[in-house]
Amino acid sequence: MKKILFIAAAASLLVSCSENKEKKLLIIANKDAVIEEASKIITAGSDGYQNKTIEYKTGDAISLKIKSAQGETSIGIPDNGYYIVNVKLNDTIIGSYQRFVKAEEANHRMTQDELKAKLDSLKLLVENKNVSAANRNFFILPNTAVKISDNTTAQVAAPYNPLTPLESANSKEPEAYQFYTIKQVRELIAKLEMLTK
Secondary structure, eight states, X not given: OHHHHHHHHHHHHHHHHHHTOOEEEEEEEOTTOEEETTTTEEEOOSSSOEEEEEEEOOSSOEEEEEEETTEEEEEEEOSSEEEEEEOOSSOOXXXXXXXXXXXXXXXXXXXXXXXXXXXXXXXXXXXXXSOXXXXXXXXXXXXXXXXXXXXXXXXXEOTTSOOOOOOOBTTBOOOEEEXXXXXXXXXXXXXXXXXXX
């Protein structure tokens, strides 16, 4: 009986470990880029914008080959988890974790002090200051990848795509991230600065 229980527990552990072997990549590229999922080759474009989500069911490290007018480079994806891959030629991608807002907090009006704090935070982000995985904010240069979470079911909104309304499940806050191009963040900073005057 003990042998049967041990075998069942071991089988359950193997199944749960195999389920966690996943690399989810949100690839942000120019519109005319060619993204070949099977061969892991991305030929960079030069104009416009697109994003594509790819999942690799493997615990092994993978490598993406990036071809562009500047030559070839490789981007390594070593661990399981959710990654943002920036293949835009000249655009940094910036983003952060978005706190779940309860319905009663949704109509909160921001004070001038809160607005200034948000503005200061955005300025630091654009300058790649105070950026870390621990702070759950990200500054992703072209031709790089950054792991944003171990959770491949996290909700992630790419630049130019709004984050859809979130719902908590089992009294647990949802994990969500919003990303922007650096140009979008600079435009937002300019708008917020007008509100502080």
